[in-house]
Amino acid sequence: xxxxxxISKPTKDVLTCGVKDLLIDTSYPLLKVKATGTGTLSAPxxxxxxxxxxxxxxxIPRVLVYGQVHELGVGKSxxxxxxxxxxxxxGIYSSNFSYDITTTELKIYGSFGDEGxxxxxxxxxxxxxxxEK
Amino acid sequence: MPxxxxxxxxxxxxxxxxxxxxxxxxxxxxxxxxPKVIFSGFISSATPGxxxxxxxxxxxxxxxxxxxxxxxxxxxxxxxxSAIATTxxxxxxxxxxxYYIILQEGN
Numbered sequence: 464x465x466x467x468x469x470i471s472k473p474t475k476d477v478l479t480c481g482v483k484d485l486l487i488d489t490s491y492p493l494l495k496v497k498a499t500g501t502g503t504l505s506a507p508x509x510x511x512x513x514x515x516x517x518x519x520x521x522x523i524p525r526v527l528v529y530g531q532v533h534e535l536g537v538g539k540s541x542x543x544x545x546x547x548x549x550x551x552x553x554g555i556y557s558s559n560f561s562y563d564i565t566t567t568e569l570k571i572y573g574s575f576g577d578e579g580x581x582x583x584x585x586x587x588x589x590x591x592x593x594x595e596k
Numbered sequence: 597m598p599x600x601x602x603x604x605x606x607x608x609x610x611x612x613x614x615x616x617x618x619x620x621x622x623x624x625x626x627x628x629x630x631p632k633v634i635f636s637g638f639i640s641s642a643t644p645g646x647x648x649x650x651x652x653x654x655x656x657x658x659x660x661x662x663x664x665x666x667x668x669x670x671x672x673x674x675x676x677x678s679a680i681a682t683t684x685x686x687x688x689x690x691x692x693x694x695y696y697i698i699l700q701e702g703n
Contacts, residue, residue, distance in 0.1 A: 545676035588703035
């Protein structure tokens with residue numbers, strides 16, 4: 464690259480140090496946030512829920528999604544995990560929190576099947592980037 | 597934008613106007629937010645399970661990797677979907693050596 468910016472860590476020579484010692488190196492693209500948001504999935508036992516976020520970029524962008532999940536045998540988590548989160552036990556009990564991304568939409572979905580639980584709600588948040596996957 | 601920085605990829609005109617579909621052709625545009633690393637490092641524990649207190653007051657985006665050594669690791673295995681984040685900590689219930697990256701951004 465002929466043009467750009469490099470900023471090194473303190474005491475490191477920006478002209479000679481390795482990439483790991485650079486705080487900024489525009490030889491490598493930085494993720495650029497297009498949209499961020501939150502939502503709540505409401506999933507019945509043995510069922511699921513899907514939220515759709517339209518981006519209309521015309522290509523498949525990078526995305527990060529974090530949210531609550533159903534822990535098998537335990538119930539809804541108070542904490543967040545990184546999606547996709549997929550668990551299955553003895554072929555019957557399952558917990559599936561994930562997302563699909565197309566050239567126009569991000570679909571975030573959650574479902575679970577676990578004995579003794581009713582409908583649960585799961586909070587999530589997402590970051591959608593301009594950068595292509 | 598009256599001021600700022602835009603750096604385009606090679607062979608892309610950095611002076612062109614930004615559109616929703618050409619921002620991907622830029623390495624960096626200060627018009628848009630980019631994720632910022634606020635914490636990163638290794639954690640180890642003599643017993644299974646590790647935790648790092650970030651104290652951000654929100655759930656941050658994060659990545660976590662299992663490693664074989666916290667001083668000279670020879671592999672990094674992604675374990676993000678089994679790690680746990682709250683408004684105060686990120687943790688893992690079973691691994692005892694991990695590398696983590698926590699971003700400023702989150703919810």
